[in-house]
Amino acid sequence: MINFELIKSISMASPTRIVLLVIDGLGGLPNPETGKTELETANTPNLDKLAAEGICGLIDPVSPGITPGSSPGHLALFGYDPVSFNIGRGVLEAIGIDYDLQLGDVAARGNFCTVDKVGLVTDRRAGRISTEKCTELCQLLGDVVIDGVKLFVRPVREHRFVIVFRGEGLASDVSDSDPQQTGVVPRLITALSPEEAKKMASIASQFVAQAKIALAEQHPANMVLLRGFSKRPQFPTMGEIYKLKPAAIASYPMYRGIAKLVGMEVLEAGITIEDEFTTLKKNYTNYDFFFIHIKGTDSAGEDGDFDRKVRVIEEIDNALSKLISIEPDVIVVTGDHSTPALLKGHSWHPVPILLYSKWCRPDRVGEFSESACLFGGLGRFPATQIMLLAMANALKLTKFGA
Amino acid sequence: MINFELIKSISMASPTRIVLLVIDGLGGLPNPETGKTELETANTPNLDKLAAEGICGLIDPVSPGITPGSSPGHLALFGYDPVSFNIGRGVLEAIGIDYDLQLGDVAARGNFCTVDKVGLVTDRRAGRISTEKCTELCQLLGDVVIDGVKLFVRPVREHRFVIVFRGEGLASDVSDSDPQQTGVVPRLITALSPEEAKKMASIASQFVAQAKIALAEQHPANMVLLRGFSKRPQFPTMGEIYKLKPAAIASYPMYRGIAKLVGMEVLEAGITIEDEFTTLKKNYTNYDFFFIHIKGTDSAGEDGDFDRKVRVIEEIDNALSKLISIEPDVIVVTGDHSTPALLKGHSWHPVPILLYSKWCRPDRVGEFSESACLFGGLGRFPATQIMLLAMANALKLTKFGA
Numbered sequence: 001m002i003n004f005e006l007i008k009s010i011s012m013a014s015p016t017r018i019v020l021l022v023i024d025g026l027g028g029l030p031n032p033e034t035g036k037t038e039l040e041t042a043n044t045p046n047l048d049k050l051a052a053e054g055i056c057g058l059i060d061p062v063s064p065g066i067t068p069g070s071s072p073g074h075l076a077l078f079g080y081d082p083v084s085f086n087i088g089r090g091v092l093e094a095i096g097i098d099y100d101l102q103l104g105d106v107a108a109r110g111n112f113c114t115v116d117k118v119g120l121v122t123d124r125r126a127g128r129i130s131t132e133k134c135t136e137l138c139q140l141l142g143d144v145v146i147d148g149v150k151l152f153v154r155p156v157r158e159h160r161f162v163i164v165f166r167g168e169g170l171a172s173d174v175s176d177s178d179p180q181q182t183g184v185v186p187r188l189i190t191a192l193s194p195e196e197a198k199k200m201a202s203i204a205s206q207f208v209a210q211a212k213i214a215l216a217e218q219h220p221a222n223m224v225l226l227r228g229f230s231k232r233p234q235f236p237t238m239g240e241i242y243k244l245k246p247a248a249i250a251s252y253p254m255y256r257g258i259a260k261l262v263g264m265e266v267l268e269a270g271i272t273i274e275d276e277f278t279t280l281k282k283n284y285t286n287y288d289f290f291f292i293h294i295k296g297t298d299s300a301g302e303d304g305d306f307d308r309k310v311r312v313i314e315e316i317d318n319a320l321s322k323l324i325s326i327e328p329d330v331i332v333v334t335g336d337h338s339t340p341a342l343l344k345g346h347s348w349h350p351v352p353i354l355l356y357s358k359w360c361r362p363d364r365v366g367e368f369s370e371s372a373c374l375f376g377g378l379g380r381f382p383a384t385q386i387m388l389l390a391m392a393n394a395l396k397l398t399k400f401g402a
Numbered sequence: 403m404i405n406f407e408l409i410k411s412i413s414m415a416s417p418t419r420i421v422l423l424v425i426d427g428l429g430g431l432p433n434p435e436t437g438k439t440e441l442e443t444a445n446t447p448n449l450d451k452l453a454a455e456g457i458c459g460l461i462d463p464v465s466p467g468i469t470p471g472s473s474p475g476h477l478a479l480f481g482y483d484p485v486s487f488n489i490g491r492g493v494l495e496a497i498g499i500d501y502d503l504q505l506g507d508v509a510a511r512g513n514f515c516t517v518d519k520v521g522l523v524t525d526r527r528a529g530r531i532s533t534e535k536c537t538e539l540c541q542l543l544g545d546v547v548i549d550g551v552k553l554f555v556r557p558v559r560e561h562r563f564v565i566v567f568r569g570e571g572l573a574s575d576v577s578d579s580d581p582q583q584t585g586v587v588p589r590l591i592t593a594l595s596p597e598e599a600k601k602m603a604s605i606a607s608q609f610v611a612q613a614k615i616a617l618a619e620q621h622p623a624n625m626v627l628l629r630g631f632s633k634r635p636q637f638p639t640m641g642e643i644y645k646l647k648p649a650a651i652a653s654y655p656m657y658r659g660i661a662k663l664v665g666m667e668v669l670e671a672g673i674t675i676e677d678e679f680t681t682l683k684k685n686y687t688n689y690d691f692f693f694i695h696i697k698g699t700d701s702a703g704e705d706g707d708f709d710r711k712v713r714v715i716e717e718i719d720n721a722l723s724k725l726i727s728i729e730p731d732v733i734v735v736t737g738d739h740s741t742p743a744l745l746k747g748h749s750w751h752p753v754p755i756l757l758y759s760k761w762c763r764p765d766r767v768g769e770f771s772e773s774a775c776l777f778g779g780l781g782r783f784p785a786t787q788i789m790l791l792a793m794a795n796a797l798k799l800t801k802f803g804a
Binding site: 001007010327359361362364365375377378379381385387388389390391392397398399400401402 | 431432439460464465466467468469470471472473474484487488489494510625630708744745748749750751772773775779781782
């Protein structure tokens with residue numbers, strides 16, 4: 001088992017550059033009519049060329065059979081064991097709206113919900129109220145102070161919000177109020193460690209009571225549910241582990257947030273795929289590792305839109321010429337998990353990966369696809385090993401042992 | 403994860419015999435002109451026949467992406483997790499010259515180096531002085547006694563030497579004096595555990611001071627640098643773990659030394675590849691496990707000599723008839739790591755392996771090569787599992803659990 005201490009002892013800074021292109025939800029399932037997945041359907045001359053000249057394989061983000069969320073999926077790609085390195089739900093929501101969490105803050109994910117006259121939850125999402133309405137209700141709940149602790153309530157999207165608690169002596173191990181079902185009353189928020197978390201449980205409970213009163217006249221959003229109380233984790237940074245100077249190019253806040261947690265600098269990404277590659281080109285000499293995140297494939301997969309996912313992949317392939325033209329020493333293309341349009345959601349299926357470098361041992365794979373990658377020289381392996389392979393191919397790892 | 407206790411509980415002595423042939427640095431990278439690696443270029447009818455009748459695969463000595471030194475590479479082949487079972491640099495150098503380290507001895511690797519008038523290191527290798535000069539200087543430094551501790555200074559090759567400290571109460575956790583760079587003074591040797599290592603740090607420091615005086619008039623080797631202070635580790639032996647009576651046939655001292663550390667008996671190997679197989683034949687009835695080490699492939703790879711590596715592989719293949727004719731129950735052929743001539747050094751690429759026995763489940767691989775092994779029945783797996791496979795095929799492991 002390779003740990004960070006070992007990697008630290010053999011990693012070294014060097015002028016070579018690594019680009020990790022993450023096509024969110026890349027892996028798919030075959031369209032029953034054609035027998036081809038989204039990636040296999042797309043016309044991808046650039047990806048196929050990289051696959052033919054490089055080495056391919058399949059990764060398991062967490063483990064065979066496990067469907068990863070975006071956060072474990074990405075942590076694994078950066079070499080962090082996604083089971084030990086955990087980001088709480090509240091923190092994820094906060095970084096997802098670019099909220100500047102401070103050390104010691106406790107964040108929780110909130111839902112506006114609907115309760116009936118006797119207080120039973122009838123809709124956990126309050127009919128998915130508009131983001132405008134959510135913003136208005138967050139302002140109504142206001143930034144308040146309870147027992148000396150500051151509370152910040154911020155809208156996310158539709159019925160979702162974030163609440164951040166800032167003050168002395170706050171522990172995050174308190175239970176959720178969200179019962180995850182309808183027909184019951186919201187749960188009491190209780191301290192899971194009786195002494196340490198007593199204060200946090202009390203303040204969160206007081207907030208819920210205040211919110212109930214403040215929202216009493218609203219409809220359908222007349223109550224709140226909280227879950228995933230958590231603190232910003234302190235992970236060892238990629239700079240410490242790999243001696244890299246890493247940068248993130250991602251147009252969605254959550255991925256920028258995860259990148260920040262592992263010590264990447266976040267660059268202004270722009271909106272389109274083309275924008276992201278322009279950002280890469282502009283900043284290419286200032287960093288030696290680039291994480292580029294493309295969201296459109298996952299969104300299309302989640303919408304069950306097979307054809308749109310195909311089109312996004314083709315758009316990426318087209319923009320790739322820009323990446324290839326700057327000739328990075330190592331290019332890795334993969335995804336954080338599969339999102340087959342057929343399943344309309346993340347899935348457990350392994351994800352195709354290609355690694356292109358001067359020093360890879362090429363295999364016989366001639367195209368970038370799930371079925372071709374199955375016979376690739378990288379074999380099937382845990383995503384947490386990708387960084388080691390990328391570092392090795394960039395000649396940034398010295399020999400282990402004499 | 404299979405541990406030694408489990409293996410001990412199922413291993414049993416039996417009359418079957420295993421031969422593990424280690425072709426050092428076996429794996430390679432394709433010659434850009436032909437697209438074939440060293441092994442793929444070589445004409446190897448015997449290896450191909452064994453591959454065709456046996457089962458093939460690829461091993462990762464330490465982990466994908468990790469380039470192993472010879473010591474972790476070999477420990478993994480013998481089933482010892484190379485991250486937990488560590489051999490210090492000083493000990494490795496000592497066993498590399500067949501120095502008979504006793505338990506409690508502390509060994510360090512020394513370099514003769516050049517310092518300028520104010521003591522800054524200008525060449526960490528003293529212009530790579532000849533081995534003759536090194537021998538002469540080691541005699542000049544002499545076997546001395548400091549504070550009751552005996553010091554033995556022994557030449558290795560060129561600027562390299564070994565120093566062994568023998569006496570009561572010596573701990574090995576002291577810092578290196580070798581600064582690993584030029585333009586600075588050698589570092590002070592300090593105790594890393596203040597109490598236990600105080601004596602060792604003091605004696606090593608006194609030795610360095612004496613050496614400085616003794617070498618003052620020499621040029622370019624006018625100073626010494628020490629590093630890798632370590633004690634001979636006490637590993638569980640292969641006899642204890644596998645109930646084997648193992649023997650080593652290796653013409654290079656370091657590999658004999660590692661073999662001794664895991665409890666093998668070291669046989670007189672001779673010089674040539676042919677000699678090694680003659681030794682095997684002569685001793686065949688006295689042991690039930692043979693580790694045969696061939697160095698030439700690694701040396702050629704490190705020299706960047708693609709053609710010589712091909713020739714050494716062909717020479718091995720030729721000598722193999724001798725091995726095949728004695729019909730061992732299990733033959734395993736692999737390497738401790740890859741040494742592609744293109745990289746002129748050890749590398750992280752997985753290593754081809756073939757296992758031949760009456761009881762293997764043959765695959766469709768018809769030749770022994772990196773690209774063919776990719777499709778072998780053994781798949782890609784950690785080198786630490788080789789011994790289990792060899793033992794199983796020799797019918798030396800009973801059922802686990804009822």
